[in-house]
Amino acid sequence: MKLKKWLSLSHLIIMLAPIITAVLLFNVLVDYNKNNDLKDYLLIMSKFKVYEDKIQSPELYNTNSLKDKSFVINKDKNLVLIELYTDIGEKIYPSNESSMLYTQTQELYSDLYKVVTGYKAYTLKKPVFKNSTLIGFYKITIARNIFVKDVNNKTIIAIICFIFVLIIIYTSVILLLNRKFNKPIKLLVEGMHNFATGYGNTVKYENKDEIGEIITNFNIMEKDIEDKRKTIEVDQKTKEYMISSISHDLKTPLTAVRAYSEAIINEKGSDIKKIKNKALVILNKSVYMQKMIDDLLMYNLLTTDYKMNFVEVDGYELFEMLFSGYDEDCEKNEIKLICEISLQGKYKVDVNQMIRVVDNLMSNALRYTPKSGNIYMGAFSIRDAKLAERLGRKDIEELNLIKSEGFVLLIKNDGVIIPKEDKDKVFLPFYQCDDSRSKKTSNGVGLGLSIVNLVIKKHKGEVRIFSEDNSTVFACWIPQKSI
Template sequence: MKLKYWLMLAFLIVMLLPVAAGWALFSLYNYYESQRAVAEYVELSGRFAPIEKALDNPELYQLQSPEHQILPELASEQVSFNLYLPSGIRVYSSGGDTWSSSGYTVRSSELYRNLYNLQIRHRTFSLKKPVWNHGELAGIYEITMLRQDWLEGISIRTTWVVGGAVLFFVLLYGTVLWLLSRKLFFPMRALMNRMHAFARGEQPDVVRANIRNDEMGTLLQQFDAMQQTVRQTQAEVEKQQKEKEMIVASLSHDLKTPLMSISAYAEAISMDNRSERLERQEYKDVIARNVERMKQMIGELEMYTALGSSDSELAMVEVEGEEFFEMLLGSYGGLAERDHYNMQVSVRTNHLYRIHPESLMRLTDNLVHNALRYTPPEGRIGLAVIDSVEELPEWMNPLLGAELDPYRTGATIMVVQNEGPAIPPEQLERIFEPYVQYHKQERHGFAGGSGLGLSIARRIALKHGGDMRMWSSEQYGTAAVCRLPEL
């Protein structure tokens, strides 16, 4: 239940419960009083009978009647009575002497009210009856009996009522406090503990199985989601910072070699004036190659940084897939013939694509040159562009079909496969990191290159809304697969 609805319902119940409890207590009190009154009347009715019999004498209903002398014997601390003439004049009262009690007049409407009806009051019973003399009304007597047992139990009943009321309010307050603690205080305390733990940098607790469905549960879930997002962002920032530090360190290390070479040859040119022209030209060519190598490394670093920026956008154009990819992959045929590689090219697509041609050419170039670097002499290299419905080429690793089919659902894949030593599975993902290259055991060194080629290729694929992965085996070599969305 939503917290606001629960609070509204709780407040309504808290307001109505005392009213309901008071009404129930009042009803029980009235019921008990009526039952007790009946029991008392039955118990004391025997004491009414002799008094009624004595008061039913018409001669008593005269002013200063000598018969009044026997009446004091009928009265007691619990029983009193009054005698009235039909005109309303009181002729006798057991509560005083004859002279002081007579002469008091009661209105007729009051005198004749509730005749024959037993009146049950809080402290007394009263009964009024007429007295007849040969068919004529001689007078009216009123007997009042004190409810002694009831009065003696008032203090006990008052104690029970007050105690019950106090117990009821204590239970009500405790229940409301427990519900508020369960609904509000405990979740707020849990949220505060999580906030303090997050501020101290502690790891969050394990997510509990019982998820609340009210506002506090939503708040806790949102805070956990925010905490997870912040931690992921922090981890990503730390990763990027370490990546930048590694790039700077690697680039500084890579630039030392050409710089030292340039410095050495420049010093040789400036100091050795006797060098022959051919030798001096050779020195200049070495300096120019090293400068070009440095420019290439800096250019790749600039491209890698630009592709990693969230603000950079590529100017996409729509192209016809078969024509563009045949032109793109066909340009590598001469390179393979020159280096004596067996290159197989396959383009199977009729889709349209939104691409950035220059960056996609850079992606393909990086993958092809990476394949050429690892392929042994006279080895085979395969290039293919296959859309989501076409069959894979025959020269591809057939074991990849089960993995590539879900990977290329609704997308076209670009495959660059080369023969050569297999890359260990634990390095297949790391080689996409900057300045991480596969170590070739037979060469006892790294394969060469700037170390940013595959990282740039993956970032270009991500900018196109795709992805890039690698598969490797001893029999078929390594396959770099780039996935591109189809229009």
């Protein structure tokens, strides 16, 4: 429940609960008093009957005949009051000497023959006649001490119950407030403190209220910051590793360039062939260093918000151009090259970056393909039946689980496979697998596959590696852009 609704409901309960409790207790008291009142009334009427029989005789109303008379029995001394009056209101017998001697006639004539019920006593007044002549009045008052005491006790109990209910209500409200507000806020504060001191962990709170939303957003923010911190750490380590690797990779060709430059300077003869050979070494090392610098610049560029130059191209014509120019390198290394293109339609790609992707993948394939081995280059629509034949059922099912459109670029080469634990790591800059796949020729600088992965991601695509049975396949999926 949302806190706003919960607070409104709790306030309503706090306001209504005491009122409802008071009404219920009052009704209980009223019902109880009614039941006791009936019992008390029946008991009192019997007492009235007893004492009326004693004071109804007309002879009693002679003022000289009541001296030393006692109509009230001992056990009722504190409960019953009997008063006798003459016809003019003169009191001729009071069982309580403190009562007044005269009573107004109007008061005497009121409520005759009627049992007047008061909170503390019952009162009965009746006239007395002799030969149809009014000779006096009698008034009997019976106290309701037991009833009053019982009512007072029950009232005290009701008040105690009311106070107890109030205590329960306010204790429950305090506990609920602590559960709804204090506890989650304390959890959030502790989580923020732990995160600030470097011991951050997820704040566990499952309620879907406003504080729960704050805690959820805090956990998301904490995770996001932690992920970014780890990314920064990885980037920092990567940069440090890149600097170390570049320094190492530049040191060897620079040493060679310096050595051959000094040799040319110190050459005493005029052997042009030797000078050209040394100059060629310098040129090759310079080309290697230039490629390293170009790859490094491109890698840094692709890791930023670099915007690709997307243009619309025909798929078949694009790959016909991309696959050309590698025959000579394959022949030089005694490698058989097989090319296949089976796709149609228009695609939006950055042509220059796609050239770089194919070039880097082919350089990697040439580096690890043994003599008399094969390199396969293919481009297919994602649903093309030929793609399943080239990749195999298991691999194509893995692609089809998440892909529904676009094309796949395949570069397959014979040779040593990539271990499963290294498949994701090969895209890290300068990462080296085992020695059989980490030998670098003069053309390898360790950034080619990293650049391939970044370019494909810029195209909203993915790169998958399938490496088994002495062959490795790089499958690059790029979605189709309809125009």
